[in-house]
Amino acid sequence: MKHKNYLNKLALAFAAVYGMHTPVWADNSSGSIYGQAKAGSTITLVSPQTGLKRQVTADANGRYRFVALPVGKYQVSSSGEKFDVNVNIGTGTNVAFGGDNTEVINVVGQRIAAIDTSSVESTTVFSADELSSLPVPRNLTSVALLAPGTVAGDTGFGDKKDGFYAAIGGASVAENGYYLNGFDITNARTLLGFATLPFEAISQQQIKTGGYGAEYGRSLGGVINVVSKKGSNEWEFGASAYLAPSSWRASARDAVSIDPGTKKYQAYRSADTTDTRNYVLQGGGPLLEDKLFIYSAIELVDNEWHDYQPATHNSGRITMAEDTTSPRGLLKLDWHITENHLFEFTGLLNKRKVHQVDYEKPEAEAFSGHHGTDILADRQRNDGGNLLIGKYTGIITDDFTLSATVGRLYAEIFDTPDQLDGWECPRVWDGRTNPALDYKGCWNTQQVDIRDPNFGPNTDQRVAFRLDAEYRFGDHTLRAGIDMDEWESGVAGKLQTGVGHNNYYYRYYKTGANGGTVNLVKLPANTEYIRTWDRGTASAKYTVQNSAFYLEDSWQLTEQWLIYGGLRLEGFENTNADGVNFVEAKNNVAPRLGFTYDLAGDSSQKVFGTLGRYYIPVAANTNIRAAGVEWFDTRYWLHTGAEDAKTGAPVKLGPEIGKFIPADRSAANPATIAASNLSPMYQDELILGYQAELNDEWTGGVKYINRQVGDGMDDYCSAQPFVDWAKDKGYKDFDYHSLAHCIIMNPGKDLQMMIDVAGDGVLVDSTVPNSYLKLPEYKREYQGLEFTLGRAKRDGWYLQASYLLSFSKGNAEGYVNSTLEQDDAGLTQDFDHERFMTNTEGYLPNDRRHALKLFGGFDLTDELMISATLNVTSGRPVNCNGYVPLDGLGVDQSNLGNYSASAFYCVDANGEAKATTRGQFGRTPWTKDLGLSLRYIPSWANDQLEAQLNVQNLLNSSTVTKYNETGDYGRTETRPNLNFMTPTDFQAPRYAEVVLRYKF
Secondary structure, X not given: OXXXXXXXHHHHHHHHHHOOOOOOOOOOOOEEEEEEOOOOOEEEEEOOOOOOEEEEEOOOOOEEEEEEEOOEEEEEEEOOEEXXXXXXXXXXXXXXXXXXXXXXOOOOOOOEEOOOOOOOOEEEEEEHHHHHHOOOOOOHHHHHOXXXXXXXXXXXXXXXXXXXXXXXXXXXXXXXXXXXXXXXXEOOOOOOOEOOOOHXXXXXXXXXXXXXOOOOXXXXXXXXXXXXXXXXXXXXXXXXXXXXXXHHEOOOOOEEOOOOOOOOEEEOOOOOEEEEEEEEEEEEEEEEOOOEEEEEEEEEEOEEEEEOOOOOOOOOOEEEEEEEOOOEEEEEEEEEEEOOEEEEEEEEEOOEEXXXXXXXXXXHHOOOOOOOOEEEEEXXXXXXXXXXXXXXXXXXXXXXXXXXXXXXXXXXXXXXXXXXXXXXXXXXXXXXXXXXXXXXXXXXXXXXXXXXXXXXXXXXXXXXXXXXXXXXXXXXXXXXXXXXXXXXXXXXXXXXXXOOXXXXXXXXXXXXXXXXXXXXXXXXXXXXXXXXXXXXXXXXXXXXXXXXXXXXXXXXXXXXXXXXXEEEEEEEEEEOOOOOEEEEEEEEEEEEEEEEEEOOXXXXXXXXXXXXXXXXXXXXXXXXXXXXXXXXXXXXXXXXXXXXXOXXXXXXXXXXXXXXXXXXXXXXXXXXXXOOOOOOOEEEEEEEEEEEEOOOOEEEEEEEEEEEEXXXXXXXXXXXXXXXXXXXXXXXXXXXXXXXXXEEEOOOOOEEEEEOOOOOOOOEEEEEOHHHHOOOOOOEEEEEEEEEEEEEEEOOEEEEEEEEEXXXXXXXXXXOEOOOOEOOOOOOHHHOOHHHHOOOOEEOOOOOOEEEEEEEEEEOOOOEEEEEEEEEEOOOEOOOEEOOOOOOOHHHHHHHOOOOOOEOEEEOOXXXXXXXXXXXXXXXXXXXXXXXXXXXXXXXXXXXXXXXXEEEOOOOOOOEEEEOOEOEOOOXXXXXXXXXXXXXXXXXXXXXXXXXXXXO
């Protein structure tokens, strides 16, 4: 299905139809209450928590609506009827008046519908009470994985301390947006991760998995939206302790090596220990009753980890101990200037300091559960920073709402000390006798690069402002907004360790009994040679500017039909260190269209659908990698035999083997970095669904989702096609060194760019046909069929269930490459050369065909409750990664020779490189994860004390989650990797956590 032409026409049609209306502004970080009442009657809303009171009058059709409501509990009354209502973030609650009862007070009653017919979005909301009762790890991603349409991403992204990231709707883990109190807290550098807050400070968490309105952009996956707790008219305090000792954790599973030429383990984890102790103090209340409220939470962290084979070392001799006591905290102030004018301030401290010690022990003690006596490094790793948000919301009239938000998110990343003992020694490895490599010299294995000491810490900063409003007239509710967002990332330059060695990293080799070819030169048998790497970067700061304007209309066409139309105009600008644009895309039109049909007219059944386009910006990491100064030189030398006794480096390099052309050490001309016909990456999405109240207790639904990426964007890092093109065009003086090392482009399209065709420094707008590049068009399509079933809590129990059948297919995963665990957002190696795209079309890493989720709870007694979560997911495709063949590559041979085993070419039993296909080697097994929680709230403590036991992975399932997908042993080797298709990663082992909470 192709949505592109249709959506372009839709944008023009929407602009024509709605262009006559006066623009107004609104926001979607709060909630609403709407419904039917007697025409002309007064509906009164009161917050028992803050005293907030509002009144509206039902229109001539009996419709009323309260908008921009802070989340929480409210009482809504009219004509003698009264209801207690929970307002959720970003959703509406339908409350109808005019029933037979003269007074009804229920949390969920006959006149309160469970289905939101005021919105076309696909959302799931969890309250603080639900989060505290369920056995779910205390991070946003773990909560998001409870929602339909989400699956766990690769364990290469994120970590076991703060959680791994979620893939939503077939998109990569780097394509989600994260918001706190209406402010974007997504990591601007890589689009992976987000600013963290104390988990107990969460009031509600919403997961938007699709169909979200024009207010939201800059994401292709989903939106994870959080509202923090706030103070009320009652002073309330709480203290919590979360204790998960290592003795309550099952041993992790080791990944055994079957290759006798390597170490015993690919991953040794069974001796690792983790002790976590988190303590939370929170409280809030009125500074001025009904006017000014404060809430604060501080989390004291006392966690300790012991890792006896860090992922970067496979010798078993290097171990690591980490501990952190970094607190993190949140402060929330709410000022009710009047009942219709509110101001909010949010302050967040999320600095993290981790004390890390790296040890080394003798070979005889390798792979044992203790640390050595030799300390290689003792340092503190620092990251994170602070967040400040100010927000104003004004109910100007019953029909006009205005809000403004401004904020700054700042983070620093640095280590102290930044130079370890041995930094003056060059890095040296010896592969002449041991294919697993032997350490030589005096360099520190924990440090291979030296930062620019004059730059200071790496920094990331986001400064954003948005103005939103809503205006209702007649059957129309207009919303519009302006969203300005600027990122700045500063990064210190790096050089390889070593003094007086030309910045070289040395590695010794020896040809086999049949000789070998090195850098196109045939060498005789048993020839010793040296490969040197010289790589580095320069210090700089880079900016990304994103801007957007949106306009949308929710049109209540009839009592049962709601038509939604939205239009978002987005712009993206990326600059180099001199502030010069190298990517600029303005006025990208993202239309959104949706509908809901209230079948019975009472919000008990809903048919809905959405069709929309979503753009994603270019991450700041692209500026750093593509627009900065970065070089990588590889050279080969005959070995003279003399080696320095201290450093292990050669005393003198022998004759150079083959030709060498040095990499440019200057920043690329910004006009040459990106294609001049570059189009931003976008995704078109179609959703059709049905929801219904099956009875007073159960609701169910079914939904179809289709998503397709258009104008996929990545970088191209090869030169020979330009050489061939220039030759055919007759440009005799063209020098391919004048090109940027990598060029950002839309794969599969003819490449229009500025080129110095005559070698005279004059750039000429040129078009290189794709017939030279031979790249396929960027493809990713996701289709899903989602079923949901839910029972509201009645008679002491509730249940939520979902099943997703989905297909994610194409030739590129997106902004990351899970197979290689590459997190360069938008700069993966996928399209660096056409050979990397050989046989890449197929089912992608996030193709988890089947996903079944259940969670719920049951009150065993008035004091004792049990809850559980179950996640059953099918496996992902498995590939073979080998070295891209270098024959026939021309000038690209040297560059592509630096790549690791990362193409779908693998050596066969005869030692010949053969093309394999994506997913050729089956799938990982199904995983099953059962969590259980037992919660005790004794009545003798007046419900102030609570004790809870949470168990993750109750059955201690240790199913394989990843295999060794490297098929080649080494570029110069002709034998396959014996560990190919052996298990390397498994489900996290069972662990238990005790929770103690006390309210006062």
